[in-house]
Amino acid sequence: MSLTESSASEIAQSASLASRRLATLSSDSRNEALTVLHAALSDERDYILQANARDVALATQAAENGELSQSVLKRLDLSRPGKYDDMLQGILSVRDLEDPVGRVTMRTLLDDDLVLERVTCPLGVLLIIFEARPEVIANIAALAIKSANAAILKGGKESTESFIAIAEVISAALSKTEIPIPAVQLVKTRDIVSSLLAQDTLIDLVIPRGSNELVRYVKDNTKIPVLGHADGLCSAYLHSDADVSTAVKVIVDSKTDYPAACNALETLLVHENVLESVLPAVAEALLAKGVSLRCDQASKKALTKTLPPAKAALLQDSVDQDYNTEFLDLVLALKTVPSQALELSAVQSAIAHVNAHSSKHTDIIITTSREVAETFMAGVDSAGVYWNASTRFADGMRYGFGTEVGISTNKIHTRGPVGLEGLTIYKYLIRGQGHVAADYAGLPGSKKWKHQKLDIVP
Template structure:
């Protein structure tokens, strides 16, 4: 069995060896992987069923949350087909590498280019969702990065078979066999987090405790989010139908997702008008409402009493800083748009927040004033997703402010380098420039394309 350092060294070597592999070969590798996954579908889903059975025991014993169990299920709905389609979508996306974003002629025959390139070796650590192995492997391969993947123990059987299928597909390609690697233990993670010589970026995808632990135990840059504390604000000009549709979908479409809404802010002028209708729709959907005084009183004033009125109760201060990940929603009335923005910026995790409004001025103030990776107008927070954004799939959500923010797709997995080319007969040297000598032209190169 390889040690953590051997795994990291192998990943670095595979990354370096892959840099001369053509983009078409990376696309071919993704298609081989997709075929291998489909060929092993029956065994993979059977392993997932066993993981689910073991996880249910943990849930029944109170050692695992119901939301984590739901994320584990690869058999649910169209998740399998969506996973494979995500690989093909990534394969069909434009190559994110080799793109020129800056081109200047510094002197006659001296050209400078800023060119997108892969980051390097990625250590990706995630919980529960076994399809993340495939999602991230696809994004990493397409963007030219070499990933080391660690799934949660609750999905161990599933992820092992997924990894084997990925390896089988890779074996048919020209990429190194160690280009995508998986690890199984926490001890390996701890060791890898110290190997900043080989690993360039850590991407944690999971609970608050997982992300915080990684951030506090490595010198390697970390990209990710700890919480998904999303909010919807009903502005004083909100339309009733839009309010009901956006709020209910944001909370109930997939409550255990990080882009599910956890807090609803209601303008005071709507507490006795639009809010009761929204509350009735939420209660009918079995959402437990943790309300402040005004919004709770409004619910109890409805006649006849709404269905499931027992699900409405007073909110504690902690309700507005909790990622519930279930059918629970904290509700608060606010006197103004400015107060809504202030509440979100001080309570949220800067993930995704939405306003329901008919006012262009209010919409403009909200999307600019809220300091989150995603700010929406009249749309469900559930749209914050790499697949829905057209990224094919995503490596995760970043709530940081460096390099990449929001759903991280291919563009979030590339950085850039500067390439300088002299075509002068004698080359170029700095000593020829300065006072009384040649001056830099810094002339824009029109319609620049990389000449190498």
């Protein structure tokens, strides 16, 4: 075994042991640790900002040499107004959320004095790989402690000095609490990531937070379950009865509120009957916001006929690949949906397109018909399906989860915006008095199961 591998297994092993201790700590102990962590990061602000300044200085040079983008530089700088305070406040916000661990979600009387309980518990060990933003380490440490999971953290190399300083402060703070120090471990070298991804017996979940490339790399290189979405290819379907002002508002917001977000709109499906009635107003509003429209033949023809020539001149022709592309930019692919095709109604064709092309993130329908909306919501296989509401609502804070661990396009465990609950699983507890299975063998004279649902309040 190479030095790196042994080291990755040591890290995972100590995290696993720490996770078992964490799992037995009370809610109060974990919350108290977050208070201590908050105080320490507050006290050591100068020390951490000095370390961050060294990262920023190096990154500024790299940006000047054209080796680093201005946006990475901007995200790196913890001294920007409000940023450090937001990081501190985030820790207290997480502390004040409901405890996701130890909740009884099922209680069944199997027989007299034999009670089955399902109780939420932490997953165990999380591996979180994220890019430049240095404040994420504090946020993730808080989420892990709150949910009683151990966390192994690997941040982007541009934030190295900031991470080391913050990790030092976190470790020193944890040493004053009941949380075992290896519950939060920082990994500094990039080489170790692939070895950590091989620790599938000790690490329970990987959370990559960053670019699509990062998420894809992680998904392709581990057997550990991954929480994350590589793509957010969201679609909207404009039905034949869509209200014009609803369509304009919702589609413009979905596309332009934050085009680089995973919940931004990328494809607009339009019922052929509204190509010349509803679509032109939507297209004009989008063009006014600087959106490039990549149209199929029918939609281009209709818009060319209905839009002022100067606007129509901006229209582009779509190619097949546009309907599989997450533009993350002010570009939108348009496609016409026939009112009837083969044996499919328009809404069924729209559903089929979405299920074949979208990334199962969030898709919406604009219609005034409840029936059509319900058909679309049942038929589309995505984490979020909305009726007359913007795709941009797909977000943990907006859903009211208090925090967002990530957005999942998986089909198992968690789907869509993930709150603290996504970092938990459950275990079944039985409390008996010497009960044995042989007594319930179904023979004459055997004991009978009661299987009586009990209240879940103790």
